[in-house]
Amino acid sequence: MEKKQAPISFTIEKNYDSDFCGSIPLHLVNLIQPHGVLLTLEKDSLRLVQVSENVEQLLGIPASDILDKPISAILPPSQFELFKTHVQRKVNQVKVPFSLTFLVEEKEAAYTALVHPREDYVLVELEDNQSSSAKDSFLELYQQIKYLTSLIKGAENIQEIAQITVEEIKKLTGFDRVLAYQFDPQWNGVVIGQAKEEGMDDYLGLRFPASDVPKQSRDLYYSNPYRLIPTREYTPVRLRPLINPLTQQFTDLSDCNLRSVATVHLEYLANLQVRASMSMPFIVDNKLWGLVSCHHRQPMNPSYEIRSALDLLAGIVSAQLAAKEREHTITLRAQLRGIHAQLLEQLYTTASLSEGLLSGASTIMNLLNLSGAALLFEGAVWTGGETPSAQDLKELIYWLRRNNTDKLFATDTLPHQYVRARDYKDVASGLIVLPINAAQGDYILGFRAEVLQTISWGGDPNQAIKLEPDGKSYHPRNSFATYQETVKHTSLPWLEEEVEAAESLRSAVLEKIIKERY
Known part of the structure; x- marks a missing residue:
């Protein structure tokens, strides 16, 4: 049976956004997730001035041995030239991952690299690319993207675009549940598309309060193509030294995919009964329109190829959402112009x-x-x-x-x-x-x-955040059972x-x- 939901733009009297959550400086955590390594380099000399403490696990070189050395010391000459090409790109250019081969214990080892040039320094994210497999080949991903594109172009409305998108992303990635959210004017998220495994909770048509994705997190989607948490059960890795020696401040990790996750969000995932998640934004007319949120009951780390495909898909879907909204607007304005013309003639006669x-x-x-x-x-x-x-x-x-x-x-x-x-x-x-x-x-x-209007929430929005007696620590709600509210x-x-x-x-x-x- 089709679920009914209030219009997306329906006004809800209470503001469920959280100024408290939205004020937390998530980009200054100075911690990363352990599935990759972060390097901070002085921009001109490309000298390593800060590294994540797990660098030895990935590159086989202790942090103390790599600090204050040029990155050329651990890169073959041809790879160093490739690296410089990416560093010299303009800051506002799209950041594209590339393969970079390091000398690890006198052997060559390939990693997926992502470069974030800044005014005074350069951030480099490295991940082992051994997770890639034959099924992630360019040809197969290209075919799947083309197929999805043809499907959504034939969709009649936004809800159909959303449903096709989540179904195809689930097939492509293997995530247990994929949801498509649209934000209402007060930043509450409404689930307008869902594909899931049997036995998982049904969230289609439910609203989730704005505090679930507070302003600080929403803003970061403009600089990050996706947000990946391969497992919520991880130990954060610190940067060494803790303070960036070039700025004498915490390093800004806004653009970094490896950036560690707030403890409250990991608790939120535990309450959802999922261990891994990935989300991508829908950006329409330079505004955050909605999200795709992927959940998995076991740890999952999609390859860079899959992530890049999802990034591309999110952009394609965003363009189709914008086109569908423009189509609706053009039709409605044409209808209103016709009525206006008749009314104007009537006014003068x-x-x-x-x-x-x-x-x-x-x-x-x-x-x-x-x-x-x-x-x-x-x-x-x-x-x-x-x-x-x-x-x-x-x-x-x-x-x-x-x-x-x-x-x-x-x-x-x-x-x-x-x-x-x-x-x-x-x-x-x-x-x-x-x-x-x-x-x-x-x-x-x-x-x-x-x-x-009867609005169905994913849990009681009035209990979305539970503050500790100290007024500083807080926890997310532990129940997502449907909570109904009548708007008068x-x-x-x-x-x-x-x-x-x-x-x-x-x-x-x-x-x-x-x-x-x-």
Whole structure:
């Protein structure tokens, strides 16, 4: 059975984002995950000034022996030239992993390298590329990406794009569960696509509070193509020395895939009953639109080839999401322009402003999807559809004037902002205001009725964070059982295209009034 969910843009009264979690400097942890090595080099000399303490395990050289030496000492000449080419790339260029061969105990050993040039230093991430296998070959990955691309291009809507994406990523990677989230305007994530193994919890249609991905974590998705945790049961590795000798500060690990994970997030994964995770962002119009989140019940470390394929797929899907949203916007704007043209003709061919707006084949209610509308002009009041009483309208106008509402204003939560509106929430939980002459109390008002929405959360959002008595330590919720919340005093949201149409109508009305008077 298909699950129903509230509209993505539906306004939820409580803000579930976390300023506390969002203020933690995740990029300055100075710890990495142990499945790779981090090197910090002085930019001009390429001298190693800081290394992760597990460098001996990967390169076979103790940290004390490698520090303060040029990286050329452990690279064959041809590999050193390749390395310099990547270092000299501009900072704003896309960072592409490449294979780098080191001299380890007089033998050559190949690693996957990722270079992050900074103003004063260079960060190098190294991972053993022996995890790559024949199934990760370029040809096979290319075929799978092309197949997925053709599928999502034929999708009819965003939900279908999301579902196809998670199903194909699950096939490609072997993760036990793959979820696609879309963020609502308050940064709560709504699961709009899911592919999972039998017996795993079902999260399709559920909302997860914004505190699950706080602002600091969301911001890092702009600089990281993915976030991988091969296992939550790891011991973090420190950098040596602890302070970057070139900056005398903690090293900024914002761009690093190896960056260690906050303890609270590892606890969150444990509560989800998963041991490995990977997530990729959907970036639409330079904004974080949503995420793909992959879960596995056992440790999993996808090869760099697979990760790179997922990075590419996330970009392709983001482009298709943007195209689908543009397509919807173009269609809606065309419809609204048609209604606006009819309404404009009606305004200039009828005897009065009220008749032009509230009567006839096209009305302001058709244009803005209203359940009721009112015109308050030159001391008179005209209404159409379901509206508050005349006395309630006068008091509402007084509130608008007191709050200096002289520009177009729209809200889908009027009773939350204007308490008196709770008395007539059934007809006016949503309000759009088109001022004509605010100083004189002349307005066009559009109303939307209350729409009760039952939202299903993945766990109680009010218990998303549990602070310790010290006020510093905290834990994530330990239950993701469905928690239902009924949202009251709220109407359907105002679409950006509808607000634009309202502003165009307001301009047309003002122009008509001016022409008639002067």
